Amino acid sequence: MDFNYLDPDVIKAIAAISVKIIADSINKEGKRITSFQLRYPRFIHAEFMTHRVFSRNASSSRAIPVLKVINQVRTDPAMPIHWGKNQSGMQAKEMLTGQELKDAKQFWRHSAIQAADMAEIMADTGLHKQVANRILEPYQYIEVILTTTELDNWFELRHHDDAQPEIYVLANKMKAALESSEPRKLSIGEWHLPYITDEEREAHSTSILLQVSAARCCRVSYLLHDGQASDVEKDVALCKRLAGSRPIHASPFEHQAQADELNTFGSWSSPTLHGNFVGWVQHRKIIEMNMEERKDA
Secondary structure, three states: OOOOOOOHHHHHHHHHOEEEEEEEEEOOOOOEEEEEEEEEEHHHHHHHOOOOOOEEEEOOOOOOOHHHHHHHHHHOOOOOOOOEOOOOOOOOOOEOOHHHHHHHHHHHHHHHHHHHHHHHHHHHOOOOHHHHHHHHHHHOEEEEEEEEOOOHHHHHHHOOOOOOHHHHHHHHHHHHHHHHOOOEEOOOOOEEOOOOOHHHHHHOOHHHHHHHHHHHHHHOOOEOOOOOEOOHHHHHHHHHHHHHOOOOOOHHHHOOEEEOOEOOOOOEOOHHHOOOOOOEEEHHHHHHHHHHHHHHO
């Protein structure tokens, strides 16, 4: 896909999209599971969400202080990578140049400032961030944790010239990260644990590590929402609030997975517990099964 790599705004917009692999595992059958931490413009999030084989958690407009988002939108608004000319169809093949390009960028930045001004006025009236932050979303970045065993369709659709340019860059960076990562080899029954360090694996039981991983996946970070370092005790407390609420907040428990194996008939031994994974038993499914058993008891 062609971009104007000499344009400093394009360079900055590409650099703002980040990809980091936080856990990468492979079972004895050669089935790989990978957890990514992603940052990208929120305006492509709807397209990202169409890939239903992904387990994901994301930073929420309902959780981030509105003044923090306003500051980001004013100083560093998410911007397009490809400034395409209007034409029929879904893809803009030709880019704006000259004064047209300058005007388009100016209008985009001006609209971001206007949205920030209106959000600030709303916040000053006492309006909650879950409302005031919404008009800032076209200019926000979003932090996402993604865990999956299935990436072929994603790359086929999104690492393609017909894809939205920003999502193409995201897919391209994910592909490069995957190719340079060496997955951890796990034996049957061992756990894929995003956001868990090797030192923590040595120091704590699997039961504790599952809770800590879920809490950090909920926050999409090792850190607390105020940027301070977390600790195991705080993470376990958050996990208990997630699991103890009714209805249960279950999505953070989708990212931990236990290596499965093929039986003598060539089928996975625990397919009903895989959820949207292949070859890996999902933590969420185990929790839901246990809840059903307690309900029936």
